[in-house]
Amino acid sequence: MIVELDVPITVDDGTVLRADVFRPVADGQYPVLLSYGPYAKDLHFEDGYPDAWRMMCEQHPDVPAGSTNKYQAWEVADPEKWVSQDYVCIRVDSRGAGQSPGVIESFSPREVKDAYDCIEWAGVQPWSSGKVAMSGISYYAVMQWRVAALQPPHLAAIVVWEGMYDLYREAACHGGIRSTFVSGWYPNQVSTVQHGLGDRARKGRLKGRSVAGDETFTDERLAANKVDFDQELVRRPYDDDFFADRRADLSKVTVPLLSGANWGGHGLHLRGNVEAYLGAASENKWLELHGLEHWVHYYTDYGRELQLQFLDHFLKGKDNGWDERPPVLMNVRHPDETFVFREEHEWPLARTEWTELYLDASDLTLRSDPPTTDAHVTYQAMKEGVSFTTVLSEATEITGPASASLRISSETEDADLFLVLQVFDPLGKEVAFTGAVQTHTPVAHGWLRASHRSLDAERSLPWRPFHPHDKSEPLVPGQEYDVEVEIWPTSIVIPPGFTLALTVQGHDYEPPGHVPDTKAQWASMRGVGPFKHNDPHDRPEEIFGGTVTLHTGGENAPRVLLPVIPESKES
Structure with a gap:
C-alpha cells in the first residue's frame, strides 16, 4: 500500500492538522475510512497499551494474523486489513494532539467542525470515491454522533464502536453522582500525547521521532494550549448548556450507521450506543451488542467482517445481503462467558x-x-x-x-x-x-x-x-x-x-x-x-x-x- 505520513489538512480557521493516509497502490478511486482523535496516530498500540495488546493477541490470535501489525494504533482500524479490501484509511491527529498543533479542548464543537472539514477534504481527493465513513472505538466513536448530525456531504456511513452519546449521564455524573474517570483518563491518555511535548513524549516506530511534535514547548505553553477538561466537569454538577453542546441532535443523524455496544461497558460505552441508535433518524441503522474487553471485537474477524459487510454495502454499493439483516445483532451472554449470536428485529425486543x-x-x-x-x-x-x-x-x-x-x-x-x-x-x-x-x-x-x-x-x-x-x-x-x-x-x-x-x-x-x-x-x-x-x-x-x-x-x-x-x- 501507499503510505503518506503527516499529510496536511487545513480546516476552516486556517489550522493545519496532520493525518496519515494509507491507500491501495493501484490507480483508482476508493471509499475512505477516517478517524479523528487525540491519542497520537504515531503511537503504536503495543507501545501505548502493552497489556491490552498482549492480552488481545494471546486470547484472539485472529487479531494479529494476516498483518505485519506495523501500523497498529490504539482504537483505530489496522490499515493493512482495510487497504487490502480496497479502502483508504486516514488517521487524523485532533487539534492540539500528536502532530497537530492547536489547543486541546476535548469533545468541543471546535473538534466536531475539524472532523467535518477532514471528511470533506477526504471526499474530494483524486484517490477518493467521494464516499467517506467514520470508524473507530471510544473517542473515535463518540465524535461520530455529533459529526454525523452536521451532515457533511461526503459522509456516507458511521461505525460507532463503543462510543458514548450523553457526556453527562454516561461519563461525568452517573445518576447525578460524579465519576472520577476523567481525572485519570485526561492526564494519562490525552495530556501524555499533547502536541508540543516533543522530546518528553514517546517515540513512534515509523519515523523514530516524538509522537507529539518535533518542538518541545515549555510547561507554561503546554498549559495554555489545553483546556482542563476535568475541571470543566467538576464545575458542572448539573446537565447544563456545556453538556447540551456536547450531545448530538439525533434527529439530524441520517446516514447509515452501525452502533457496536458492549454488555460490559458500564460507566461509559453501553448506554449511549443503545440510546443514540434508538434516537437516530437514520433509515438504515443497526445495533450490535457484544461482550469481552473494550477493544477486542473491533479487531477480531467477527467484528471486522461485520463492519466490512456493512461498509461494502453502503460505500461500494455491493449487493451482499446486508440490507436484509435484521437491525439488532446481539451476542446473548451465558454464565460461562460464552455468547450465542442471535438476530432480532427491534430494541427492546417486542416479545419481552x-x-x-x-x-x-x-x-x-x-x-x-x-x-x-x-x-x-x-x-x-x-x-x-x-x-x-x-x-x-x-x-x-x-x-x-x-x-x-x-x-x-x-x-x-x-x-x-x-x-x-x-x-x-x-x-x-x-x-x-x-x-x-x-x-x-x-x-x-x-x-x-x-x-x-x-x-x-x-x-x-x-x-x-x-x-x-x-x-x-x-x-x-x-x-x-x-x-x-x-x-x-x-x-x-x-x-x-x-x-x-x-x-x-x-x-x-x-x-x-x-x-x-x-x-x-x-x-x-x-x-x-x-x-x-x-x-x-x-x-x-x-x-x-x-x-x-x-x-x-x-x-x-x-x-x-x-x-x-x-x-x-x-x-
Missing part, C-alpha cells in the same frame, strides 16, 4: 415479558407478588449494602434495559444509591464477566443521587426512567421518598437453581476479596474499573456517609422491572 419482582425487607427476597406487610431494612451507606434475592426455578433470559422503583429515607439530606444486578451459582459464587475495561463485572449497574430524583415525564419510559439532572432537591431526614433508578442494559441467560440478586448500597461495587493489582496496566481494573465515584468533595461523609433505609410493601410497592425474554418461536 416485562417482569416485576417486588422487594421484601422482611426476609430480603425478591418476590413475584407485592408483600402483604410493610417492612424496612437499614444499611450504612459507606459500608455493606442490602441484597434482595430469588432462586430461579427455570432457565431465564434477561436481555434489555431494566429499572428499579425504590422507597427510601435517609438520616441526612441526601443519599447516593448504587444498584447492582448480580447472579450467583448454587454454591454462592458470583457469576461475573470480563467487562470493557475490567476483569470482573456483575450483570448490570444503576446509579442515582436521591436529590436528583425528579423525572422528565415525557422522556421517561417504564424500563428507562429519565432524570433531567437540572437541580438538587435535598431530602428531609427521616422522610420517605419514592425514587426511580435506571439500570443500564444487560443480557444473561440464568440457569435453573441460580440466584438473582439486586443489591442496593451507597458505594461502588467491588468483587468479594478484591485486592487491586497495581502493576498491571489493565488487569488491575476490577469491579467498576476506572469509573469510580469516590470524589470526597462530591460525596462528603457528613451527607453521604450516614444510614439509608429501604422501605417495602404498601401501595406502589418497591420493585425491579426486568426484561425477561421467552424462547423465540423460530429457535
Whole structure:
C-alpha cells in the first residue's frame, strides 16, 4: 500500500492538522475510512497499551494474523486489513494532539467542525470515491454522533464502536453522582500525547521521532494550549448548556450507521450506543451488542467482517445481503462467558415479558407478588449494602434495559444509591464477566443521587426512567421518598437453581476479596474499573456517609422491572 505520513489538512480557521493516509497502490478511486482523535496516530498500540495488546493477541490470535501489525494504533482500524479490501484509511491527529498543533479542548464543537472539514477534504481527493465513513472505538466513536448530525456531504456511513452519546449521564455524573474517570483518563491518555511535548513524549516506530511534535514547548505553553477538561466537569454538577453542546441532535443523524455496544461497558460505552441508535433518524441503522474487553471485537474477524459487510454495502454499493439483516445483532451472554449470536428485529425486543419482582425487607427476597406487610431494612451507606434475592426455578433470559422503583429515607439530606444486578451459582459464587475495561463485572449497574430524583415525564419510559439532572432537591431526614433508578442494559441467560440478586448500597461495587493489582496496566481494573465515584468533595461523609433505609410493601410497592425474554418461536 501507499503510505503518506503527516499529510496536511487545513480546516476552516486556517489550522493545519496532520493525518496519515494509507491507500491501495493501484490507480483508482476508493471509499475512505477516517478517524479523528487525540491519542497520537504515531503511537503504536503495543507501545501505548502493552497489556491490552498482549492480552488481545494471546486470547484472539485472529487479531494479529494476516498483518505485519506495523501500523497498529490504539482504537483505530489496522490499515493493512482495510487497504487490502480496497479502502483508504486516514488517521487524523485532533487539534492540539500528536502532530497537530492547536489547543486541546476535548469533545468541543471546535473538534466536531475539524472532523467535518477532514471528511470533506477526504471526499474530494483524486484517490477518493467521494464516499467517506467514520470508524473507530471510544473517542473515535463518540465524535461520530455529533459529526454525523452536521451532515457533511461526503459522509456516507458511521461505525460507532463503543462510543458514548450523553457526556453527562454516561461519563461525568452517573445518576447525578460524579465519576472520577476523567481525572485519570485526561492526564494519562490525552495530556501524555499533547502536541508540543516533543522530546518528553514517546517515540513512534515509523519515523523514530516524538509522537507529539518535533518542538518541545515549555510547561507554561503546554498549559495554555489545553483546556482542563476535568475541571470543566467538576464545575458542572448539573446537565447544563456545556453538556447540551456536547450531545448530538439525533434527529439530524441520517446516514447509515452501525452502533457496536458492549454488555460490559458500564460507566461509559453501553448506554449511549443503545440510546443514540434508538434516537437516530437514520433509515438504515443497526445495533450490535457484544461482550469481552473494550477493544477486542473491533479487531477480531467477527467484528471486522461485520463492519466490512456493512461498509461494502453502503460505500461500494455491493449487493451482499446486508440490507436484509435484521437491525439488532446481539451476542446473548451465558454464565460461562460464552455468547450465542442471535438476530432480532427491534430494541427492546417486542416479545419481552416485562417482569416485576417486588422487594421484601422482611426476609430480603425478591418476590413475584407485592408483600402483604410493610417492612424496612437499614444499611450504612459507606459500608455493606442490602441484597434482595430469588432462586430461579427455570432457565431465564434477561436481555434489555431494566429499572428499579425504590422507597427510601435517609438520616441526612441526601443519599447516593448504587444498584447492582448480580447472579450467583448454587454454591454462592458470583457469576461475573470480563467487562470493557475490567476483569470482573456483575450483570448490570444503576446509579442515582436521591436529590436528583425528579423525572422528565415525557422522556421517561417504564424500563428507562429519565432524570433531567437540572437541580438538587435535598431530602428531609427521616422522610420517605419514592425514587426511580435506571439500570443500564444487560443480557444473561440464568440457569435453573441460580440466584438473582439486586443489591442496593451507597458505594461502588467491588468483587468479594478484591485486592487491586497495581502493576498491571489493565488487569488491575476490577469491579467498576476506572469509573469510580469516590470524589470526597462530591460525596462528603457528613451527607453521604450516614444510614439509608429501604422501605417495602404498601401501595406502589418497591420493585425491579426486568426484561425477561421467552424462547423465540423460530429457535
